[in-house]
Amino acid sequence: MPDVSLDHFKRAAADIGAHGDNDTLPFDMDNRFIKDKQDDLAKVAYEYFCEVNSKDRKEAAKKINALQIFSERLLVPTGSAGFRITTKLHPFWNVYFNGLGVAIAEKHEPSRSDRAHSYRYIQDEEGLFDRNKSWRAYREATLADKALKNDGAVIVQTDISSFYEHIYHHRLENCINDLFSNNSTVAVQIDRLLSKFASGRSFGLPVGGQCARILAELLMSSIDQMLSDREIIWHRYVDDFVLITKSQEDAYRALSILSHALADYGLSLNKSKTTILNAKHYKDYINTQLGGADDESKALREIDLHFDPYSDSPDENYNALQETVKSLDIQTLLNLELKKAQPDTFLVAQIGRTLKFHSPNIAIQLCATLLNSKNLHSFRASWSTIMRGVAAVRSDNDNDIIFNELDEMLDQIPIHSSHLLQAESNCLHYLKTIRFKRTEKRAQFVLGTYDSTKSESVKRACIDCWRAWKDRPQFITLRKSMAYPWHRGAAHDMASFCRFRG
Numbered sequence: 260m261p262d263v264s265l266d267h268f269k270r271a272a273a274d275i276g277a278h279g280d281n282d283t284l285p286f287d288m289d290n291r292f293i294k295d296k297q298d299d300l301a302k303v304a305y306e307y308f309c310e311v312n313s314k315d316r317k318e319a320a321k322k323i324n325a326l327q328i329f330s331e332r333l334l335v336p337t338g339s340a341g342f343r344i345t346t347k348l349h350p351f352w353n354v355y356f357n358g359l360g361v362a363i364a365e366k367h368e369p370s371r372s373d374r375a376h377s378y379r380y381i382q383d384e385e386g387l388f389d390r391n392k393s394w395r396a397y398r399e400a401t402l403a404d405k406a407l408k409n410d411g412a413v414i415v416q417t418d419i420s421s422f423y424e425h426i427y428h429h430r431l432e433n434c435i436n437d438l439f440s441n442n443s444t445v446a447v448q449i450d451r452l453l454s455k456f457a458s459g460r461s462f463g464l465p466v467g468g469q470c471a472r473i474l475a476e477l478l479m480s481s482i483d484q485m486l487s488d489r490e491i492i493w494h495r496y497v498d499d500f501v502l503i504t505k506s507q508e509d510a511y512r513a514l515s516i517l518s519h520a521l522a523d524y525g526l527s528l529n530k531s532k533t534t535i536l537n538a539k540h541y542k543d544y545i546n547t548q549l550g551g552a553d554d555e556s557k558a559l560r561e562i563d564l565h566f567d568p569y570s571d572s573p574d575e576n577y578n579a580l581q582e583t584v585k586s587l588d589i590q591t592l593l594n595l596e597l598k599k600a601q602p603d604t605f606l607v608a609q610i611g612r613t614l615k616f617h618s619p620n621i622a623i624q625l626c627a628t629l630l631n632s633k634n635l636h637s638f639r640a641s642w643s644t645i646m647r648g649v650a651a652v653r654s655d656n657d658n659d660i661i662f663n664e665l666d667e668m669l670d671q672i673p674i675h676s677s678h679l680l681q682a683e684s685n686c687l688h689y690l691k692t693i694r695f696k697r698t699e700k701r702a703q704f705v706l707g708t709y710d711s712t713k714s715e716s717v718k719r720a721c722i723d724c725w726r727a728w729k730d731r732p733q734f735i736t737l738r739k740s741m742a743y744p745w746h747r748g749a750a751h752d753m754a755s756f757c758r759f760r761g
Contacts (some may be wrong), residue, residue, distance in 0.1 A: 263312070268304040268358035272297035274387050274469060274615050280353045281345060281467035283335045283684055284716075285650075285691040288723055289350040297354075300332070304355045312444045319444035323451035329350065330354050330369055330465065331455045333683040336701070338604070343612040344424075345684060346410050346456055346465030347583045347716045355466065356452055359445055360470030361387065363477060366438040369475070372483050376400060377496045378472045387469055393596050397496040398545050406492045406503040407538055414541040417517070419498035420573075423464045423471065426478060427525045429452045463523070478524065485520040488515075510535050516695040590621070591611060593628055607641040614648035615655065622652050623661040630668045632675035639679055653695050662696070669693055670700045683714045690720040697728035706733070723744035 270301060276294030306678070311319050329349040346354065346531040348760060359458045362379035364387065371379070376397035378387040406412060419425075428450050435446035456462045467561045491513045492503040500517065504510040504578055514535075518528055535717045536544065564697040584660045593610055611629065614622055628634055629645050638645060652658050669692055674687065680686045686708065725733040 262366075262443050263305075263308055263359065263362040263445060265301060265305040267361040268300065268301035268308075268354060269466040269470070270361050270387065270523045271352045271357035272301045275350075275353060275357065278386065280348065280350070283467045284343045284347065285643075285688050287355075287687075287716075287720065292589055293350050293354060298353045300351060301358070304351070304358055308356070310357070310446075311448060313719070314444065316447045317319075318446055319448050319452050323448055323455070324735060326455070328452070328455045329715075331714060333714060334641060334681075335466075335684040336682050342682065343466060343469040347710050348456070348465065348468065350451070354690075357468065357470045359452075360450055362445065363435060363449075363470075363663070364473045365439060367473070367477050367480065370478055372487060372718075374494050375476065376494065377484055378471070378476050388472075394496050394499075395549065397494060397499075401494045401501045401503070402542060402545055404492065404494070404503055407542070409505070410538055412504065412538040413504050414536050414538065415502040415504065415510050415514055415533070416536065416541075417500050417502075417514070417528050420529040422498035422526065423466050423475060424474065425462060425526055427462045428457075430463065430524050431474055431478055434481065435544060438477075445458050445746070466706075481524070482517070482520050486517065488705055491516060491612055492598065503559060507535070538551075538570050588623060589617070590628070593625065602637055602640075605639045607638050608644040611641060611644035611648035613644075615651040619658045619661045622658060625662055626652065630672065632671070632755070635672070635676050635679065642679065644690050646685075653692060666696055666698065670698055673700075673704050675723075677758060682755075683712075683717055685703075686712075686717055687720050690717070690724055692726040694724045697730065702730070703727075 272293055275290060275298050279290050280293075308653075311322050314322065330352075331347045332344045333642055335343055335345045351555075357465075365382075368380040376392050379392045379393075380387060381389040401407065401414075407414070425659065432446045432450040433452070435449055436443075437674065439445050452472075454461065456465045458674050464474060479498075483493070483495060486502075493513075494501045502510065502513045502517065514528075514533070517652060521527055527750055569648070589610055593607075610625065615623065626649055629638060630649070635642075649665070653662065658665075669689075680689055690705070690708075705721045705724045709718055712718060712721075722737065724730075725737075749758075
């Protein structure tokens, strides 16, 4: 089998078409385009790969360097007060980049340690990764480790500081070269694409996409190997480490070894998140984090809110999921979170994901609580999942009796929570919720946003609102002023790319 095949690009396109191109951003017109044209895009991507790969590495690098590739850095809130940058990629180059990533994951997966719990590539599934390998499963695996049964065990919890932002492209290039044949240009292509996405910098991955996850796991496998070779008992989920040792002295030694290994790759530990606990305190901490046995919130935490149409009994499973959600007192759980100085981000996110499973009367009560001005600020760390949940309720015609009430709540958000719309990703999610119906307030907000934003992705989301509203006057005005090809849609860009290739 060749290093990179048409199937790799097909899997990449199918994954983007089904799940979106970036887990921090809403499913948009680019994703719909990829879903509709995935076979065509995969074929063009593979043909272009074969063309570049037929050259030596130096010429391949020149060919990628000569391209103009659209990518945009967008602000995404993280936690209650932090922010990070995510990257929106041009739809074709997203398919191309992820296709190379799938080929890398396929080569890399067999050599990975079982102690690495994040983003385990899996063949012949709807998604790219094993959904059983979750952050929760990682935490549970640390509790089940036989080394923890020793009451004298000492556990180190730590993570890497600004992980994705500090990954050095040249180190990745070397790791990729080790996977492929001597004449392969995959490594140099990835290196040049990363440089494009990072505006010429030699470090940093485009946060949010699947290929970035694959590349991060590839780099971390070198760190994993160093720890195993030195007989350290470890577990890892992305950049989050747990080291299980026999004593305080061994804990300090293990932490030193990990720090040295990371330094070789230009990475360092986050001092503020590094803690050393005895076995009992660690078990108590994790059990509390995962939810106590009598805690109703545990049931909500453990629900996998995914409808799998490929299961043996999809309808039965979906109905069972609905009944499980309905059996929980979600409103009480939500009210309890409001009383906390720092609401549980994951629990609030799960509540947002359950909105579509409730009856209209329950759904509107939950939406009223979530979208209340004071509450929305408290729940700001869960903005994206709240807005996705609200959009799911608003898109379901079975909920039409609550549409007017819900629309009134949504129209108030720019008035009482305009500060939360400053981050581009938040604005994109909000625009997705208001595209179902045109109101005067929404029309004014969208036009003002379009005129004031510097983000091409936000501009295009505004255009998508006008499209959904069939707002012909705005399109006539827009047509006169349109100058940048990106506004003309992914189909135009695809045609431009094909002409560029000749």
